[in-house]
Amino acid sequence: MKMDSLDPRIKRWKLQEQRQEEYSSSSLDQLPTYEVFIQLKEGKAFEHAGIVHASTADMAFLFAKEQFSRRYSCTGMWVVASEQVWVTTYSELEENIYDHIGQPAGEENDPQDDFDVFHLYKRGKQHKHVGQVKAQDTRMALLKAKASFDTGRPVLNIWLIRSINIQASTPEDQVIWSTLSEKTHRDVISYRAGDKLNKFKEKHNEG
């Protein structure tokens, strides 16, 4: 098929016409995914927002800023590689997943790592950050999370992340979140046309 495009870029790019051979990138060059957490307001818990694809945590952070704070501002952002998140199973029928976890048996040895703990309270909602525990591995971290954060309110799923693996914004970064006030062209309030429309309707009805 001849491409007779209305788009001036198509001619500039010298696109080839439809080709018969299949497209495949020589090896699957899929970038890894990073889980993004955002803090909507100062003092609020960080919450899972979604995923970005990137090759490093730094790049993931940049993409996440563009994707998840482009329209609605936030006060902080964390990114972590999906493979660094340790996940429990989901509980069934509103059961508390902590009810299936025992008590810590005795003291453990140093050194200890920090783990960030996230709870899911309702299917369909996002995982919320509840706090940190110190432990030497994820198994101990889970036991300690139960001791610290199990209030009896059903938790349907738990995520544990070694804090060292989280790429986090710092309080000094605050200024990077405050760009939206200049971008009123992204906001519905910039597109009020009621007056113009009413004037047109009046004129038209008279005529």
Added chain:
Amino acid sequence: MYGGGNIFEVNKSDNLNQEDPVKLDEFEARIARGEKVEPSDWMPALYRKQLIRMIEQHAHSEIIGALPEGTWITRAPGFKRKMALMAKVQDEVGHAQLLYSAAETLGKSREQMMQDLINGRSKYSNIFNYPAFTWADSTIISWLVDAGAIVNQLANSKGSYGPYCRALERICAEESFHLKYGHHAVIHLATGTNIQREMVQGALNRWWPPMMHFFGPPDKISVHTEVLTKWKVKMATNDECRQQFLDMYVPKIWELNLTIPDPNLRKNSETRQWEYSEPDWDEFIRVINGDGPCNAERLSVRRTAEERGEWVRKALLTKEAKYVTPLA
């Protein structure tokens, strides 16, 4: 931006006899209770397959939909319109990213989805196979095609799959700006000079037939979707979406004193349903299957972008980086 048009094809081979009946019961009970399904939950193969298909097509529609509008950024009349259109096109590409991620949680990688798009193995919303002749076409797309997409997406956001619903909630919030912007731009043309009015009327004449195709064939001839309705994959029928769209937007078009190019369009005061001339469904099928004015161009742009960008993605890949299925 997305319509419900071309997404559901239940094959005879998709029977549920191979599924574990106990697990299937639990799965259906969860959906009946109004709970969301999350990625690591057990789900029937057909549910997974249809969701991947639907979310993937939605994602493709976002990036392909950015093309007919993107072409007007440099030629948009004035700085404000350029800024707005640029922001809108950026949103659409961002929506694609959200949707590809949601589909990935079901086990198909973004790269694979992209390859299937380029090789014509997966579809996108048919309406983007039509060209945007004038600036007025771009405003009609921003207003009416986005309006149609919102009708469809609001319905889908009440579906059963958690990651898709979360992506749609975010998307719907952003689409409200697109709709307002599009309406603003159309009002500007329609209340302007005679030349402007002619331009926007011409665009409406071109986009009305594909807009009537947008929600897909009428329920009486579209494929059997009972099980997908029960599983809350399909949340509203094609005709329900079309009726809702007509209800909301025909009055808004008429109040601008524009003419909708269908002499049979009217609301039946007894049935409270819109009546209209049946759009040309043969054309719809023909265009979906590749023979539309822009099919070749759209795929060629995507393919070129993939090919010319491949070295960048290769350079970015680090040895230790490992792809795993994202979580939620």
